[in-house]
Amino acid sequence: MRAGKGMVPPHQGEDQKPWKNGLVTFMAFVVFGAAPLLSYIILKPSTDDDLVMFIGACFMSAIALALLGIARAKIAGKNYPMSVGIVLLNGAVAAASAYFLGWMLRNVTGLEEPIKEKV
Numbered sequence: 001m002r003a004g005k006g007m008v009p010p011h012q013g014e015d016q017k018p019w020k021n022g023l024v025t026f027m028a029f030v031v032f033g034a035a036p037l038l039s040y041i042i043l044k045p046s047t048d049d050d051l052v053m054f055i056g057a058c059f060m061s062a063i064a065l066a067l068l069g070i071a072r073a074k075i076a077g078k079n080y081p082m083s084v085g086i087v088l089l090n091g092a093v094a095a096a097s098a099y100f101l102g103w104m105l106r107n108v109t110g111l112e113e114p115i116k117e118k119v
Helices: 018-043 050-076 080-109
Strands: none
Touching: 018 050, 050 080
């Protein structure tokens, strides 16, 4: 495996601690997953426009994904622009898929958009 792929099998590498890997993964999900919510928290006091907050969430998501791509390139020793591009593309495809699935389920179930009341 080392000769063909340049990788060390898990049992021959350093002492692996699964709980540490799991904790790092969980913290990455929390930190990077909270990034889009920050735009709603930051922008809510200044605007009630949903489009502005949505664009802010998209922008914050792109920043979080770019940072994740940089971290991935640094850890794996890969090309930075390529890694950032791949992570951004992967995030964009996942977001578009989730949006399309939600739109499709709303139309299949016959649900209408909620009535928005200004208070």
